[in-house]
Amino acid sequence: MPTNDIAVLLPGLLPALLRATVVLSLAVSAVFALRLPLRRCFGPGVAYAAWLAAPLCTLAALMPAAPEGSVLALRATPSGLSFATTMQELAPVASSMGARAYIVLAWLAGVLGAAALQIIRQRSYLRSLGKLTRRGGIAYADSPHAGPALVGLWRPIVVVPADFDDRYTLEERELILAHERAHASRRDPVANAAGAVLRCLNWFNPLAHVGERLMRADQELACDAGVMRRHPNARRSYANAMLKTQLSANAAPLACQWQSTHPLKERIMSLNQTTPYALRMTGRLLIAAAMATGGWAAWAAQEAPKGELYDIAMKLNVDGAKSAPHLHTRSDEPASFRSGEGAQQWQAQLTLKPADNGKMFISALVKHAGKPVSKPGLLVALGEPATVKIDTEDKSHMEMELTVTQLPKYAQRQKN
Structure with missing residues (x-):
């Protein structure tokens, strides 16, 4: 495994x-x-x-x-x-x-x-x-x-x-x-x-x-x-x-x-x-x-299964600080993360929507210091990376590489 x-x-x-x-x-x-x-x-x-x-x-x-x-x-x-x-x-x-x-x-x-x-x-x-x-x-x-x-x-x-x-x-x-x-x-x-x-x-x-x-x-x-x-x-x-x-x-x-x-x-x-x-x-x-x-x-009385569960593997570069977090979410359910502190904090909310030919559309809302700075949208194939780069007026920079995969069935049963 x-x-x-x-x-x-x-x-x-x-x-x-x-x-x-x-x-x-x-x-x-x-x-x-x-x-x-x-x-x-x-x-x-x-x-x-x-x-x-x-x-x-x-x-x-x-x-x-x-x-x-x-x-x-x-x-x-x-x-x-x-x-x-x-x-x-x-x-x-x-x-x-x-x-x-x-x-x-x-x-x-x-x-x-x-x-x-x-x-x-x-x-x-x-x-x-x-x-x-x-x-x-x-x-x-x-x-x-x-x-x-x-x-x-x-x-x-x-x-x-x-x-x-x-x-x-x-x-x-x-x-x-x-x-x-x-x-x-x-x-x-x-x-x-x-x-x-x-x-x-x-x-x-x-x-x-x-x-x-x-x-x-x-x-x-x-x-x-x-x-x-x-x-x-x-x-x-x-x-x-x-x-x-x-x-x-x-x-x-x-x-x-x-x-x-x-x-x-x-x-x-x-x-x-x-x-x-x-x-x-x-x-x-x-x-x-x-x-x-x-x-x-x-x-x-258990909660019913809510559809397929996806893993979003990220590679972040925020002003030179690198990290590799994972998010688990389902389609049409927003998943969020934060990076940094105070006025230099970046926030992003990602929402997945299934598309044709087995692809996934990722809509994102990115904020810096609490203010929206970008609303990118990406159409990606499962398992293939896609990259977003954002620069702000105060010279702050964020680059994120996203790879979406569908979690195994047994993991989804545990999450349900």
């Missing part, structure tokens, strides 16, 4: 990052406010499913915007989310391309650091298990303080403590294994991995960290409820198994742990909640409709 394309692409990531952060924060805040009412009305499983809104709405916000004039787009809303305007209001420090690139690089450094921390924690947890001995379809850890847990992403295994057979009764062991196998059947380790990825990508956003922790808590409650529906007369044994399990000293980003830092009292109290099938299905339908609406709103 050419160096100039990289310079365009990296700063273009900043509006996308801001858009994704705003949408993720709104989704997490909404689920945080609704999770307890959802749990009471429709059961823990529905409250856990609501967390899907966070990644789905974030992905929707990063999809290409709807075409201008589309009936799907939210163009008529006066308070619609204009993320380009928000960028200008919230990040004035990012007014230059270099500053925006530094912000994106700082974000990337944070992502790598957060990912490294997650990897270290996962490896520390795996080391704490010691050597695993497989027996009867499960794996026994060396330590009596490890597990029960479901470990692994694509082919997870149930890991139990070394004294699993002695510490728990037969019924308790069956309930624990049912709990961990319920995690496996629902692919909860994949959900945990997705939460870890979002947490790394949003390492600067406290709502991402809070949301991931609450999602894991609701995951355990949903799994408890599923086991209790299949074993309605085993609540006492299930609670006894919880009380016999020690808190895990190591938090595993990807594992589903039977007992980690989740409030034990809340889990035991939730065992008495029974939600009828009809209410659970109603809750799932409501959640699906809410996520579809939220995802559509996050996507449709």
